[in-house]
């Protein structure tokens with residue numbers, strides 16, 4: 303009797319030593335390791351019994367929705383069988399023996415990842431989070447630990463706005479257009495795997511994406527970011543912080559007169575896409591890429607705010623946001639959604655050479671005099687419409703008055719992957735970029 307009592311007391315004392323949050327999680331690599339400390343010991347027995355007696359389905363080891371003798375029997379089998387070597391050198395919750403270091407991701411028992419690098423693909427989502435889900439229980443559907451991933455939750459408004467029936471929910475066609483652009487990115491992945499990024503939009507379409515939802519009401523505009531943050535607090539699961547960008551799709555922001563297509567945090571996780579009366583697959587997909595680009599550390603001139611540079615061939619540039627990038631060397635958009643690959647030549651507005659154009663080989667008649675001038679001349683060319691120009695010193699119809707050195711930028715190679723910090727909202731006072739552009743504002 304005394305021995306039994308003291309054993310009970312010991313058991314209670316030991317259970318009290320185990321942090322309650324670690325009880326009954328059960329490691330996928332050692333199912334009897336209920337307290338998740340990578341070894342089998344009395345803590346596991348005690349925690350198992352505790353959870354079993356409380357009816358906690360976390361110890362439903364045969365996953366049949368009930369606790370019964372079979373779960374005890376399975377636990378004992380696992381306990382007696384012991385754990386494999388659970389050494390986890392890089393601390394990413396994947397034991398070294400499953401990190402096969404060959405770039406071939408099969409499943410949680412063959413991850414292809416580097417056992418010495420907790421984020422093998424460099425997308426700032428840890429290998430363990432991408433394979434097992436996060437410690438808070440967020441499963442990252444579709445994530446790969448050997449190819450870069452970006453996740454966006456899309457919440458939208460629908461209703462009658464200013465006499466128009468609108469539904470700003472992203473569509474499968476919008477998602478496909480974006481997915482294609484990011485899949486073809488020139489952003490490198492490890493192990494000589496193909497370049498590219500998997501972008502995942504959650505607009506409530508199912509198959510693991512059930513976070514996106516229609517927002518209640520039909521406000522004509524919402525304030526960024528006070529209203530925005532209120533909606534986010536109510537409709538964005540906090541366990542997604544640091545893993546998902548959060549985007550609201552609506553009519554307008556900040557005022558009833560604002561025709562801007564969107565607003566975004568620079569190096570952040572929040573943005574809005576506001577399609578007013580010009581919602582279409584192309585306009586929405588291109589604007590998602592544009593606003594997301596600001597989250598990823600891109601400006602309207604790539605590395606700088608200088609806008610409408612004819613040689614900056616990116617949807618971040620107002621010249622190309624809706625018209626797509628230039629694939630012929632003419633500096634005019636050809637409808638392709640892409641960020642810049644940074645291959646165009648520098649343009650010195652004080653000494654423009656028409657024969658060089660923007661790519662060094664296709665001539666452009668900058669001053670529109672119908673002849674190709676063999677000699678360099680000065681002209682302000684980062685202007686509002688495609689063929690608008692101004693003399694140096696005049697900002698009429700142009701982004702700025704100065705004649706400068708205009709430079710392209712390799713967007714894909716300069717994405718800020720550290721913008722999200724797992725489990726937290728990012729910096730409290732981010733820089734905001736309002737995108738004062740809409741179809742037809744500058745370009746036909």
Ligand SMILES: [Zn+2]
Nearest residue numbers: 592735736737
């Ligand atoms: Zn912008």
